[in-house]
Amino acid sequence: MKSNSKSVKIDGIDKKILRFLMADARKPVLEIARNIGISGAAIHQRLRKLEASGLLAGSKFIINPKVMGYTTMAYIGIYLDKAMSNPKAVKLLGEIPEVLECHYTTGNWSILIKVLCKDNEHLMHVLNKEIQQIEGVSRTETFISLAQQIDRQITI
């Protein structure tokens, strides 16, 4: 799976196929074929080509965290001491399962992370007993997401 092939050519049919599969990864190829009006084999070949180009980065089942009791999402900006290297901090953050995203950002913070917790108490625990305990983390700023109102991939 290559990942940096520049200028992958995508025509209108490819876009239609991808739009179907981005919405539902398990949609049968033949069903898409009937919708678009070409054969299933053609779609199959296009998918092989798109996969080889590195455009397709896999597929995922999406689970609803709320049903599992995870209702508190937050972004946390982290200030690191000069002595603390970014890769080491990322490694340690990666060991905290509540950390879903980690970005090395410009601006005030060294790192911006997204965490998902069951409730505010859980979030407090993750902040005080997990993140703040990491050596090199000097300060944090927390922004709780009261509602996630948009969540999507890029439009193709």
Add this chain to the structure above:
Amino acid sequence: MKSNSKSVKIDGIDKKILRFLMADARKPVLEIARNIGISGAAIHQRLRKLEASGLLAGSKFIINPKVMGYTTMAYIGIYLDKAMSNPKAVKLLGEIPEVLECHYTTGNWSILIKVLCKDNEHLMHVLNKEIQQIEGVSRTETFISLAQQIDRQITI
């Protein structure tokens, strides 16, 4: 598809099934069956149950934005005038395809969004010609993600 059924019971087999499908939504049920050691029909039934419980929020093909030329990701904190309502702002932000996430957050900003652009010039355009043009947006703070080092769902 219910979405708020509290206390959905998940046993070890359910977890194994979900872990397979969260990593690859198109993995054949029979293949999972062989891995776990139960019949395909049993897995099929469990998936129906999990779907009915609202835990399964669908599946998605993941495309690699880099291959499409989108290499600049950023978080933007937005300050809204008192006169601007959150829902209206969200509606207008939703019309900007580069906006992938939108959170209503506690803290300094009214809204925190994630945007994905082709390059810095594109990001500048989205900031100045799209977001800043929205009536009620008084100020923004931008944090460019130099590298996304973790990206995952909650662990089950």
Add this chain to the structure above:
DNA sequence: GATGAAAAAACCAGACT
């Protein structure tokens, strides 16, 4: 891209424990 055939998987109904 399309077609047709073989292999695999999904799906369903009834029996089992």
Add this chain to the structure above:
DNA sequence: AGTCTGGTTTTTTCATC
């Protein structure tokens, strides 16, 4: 309840045009 065993339908996959 939850799971299994067949049997049918559908989909995937491959070779060929």
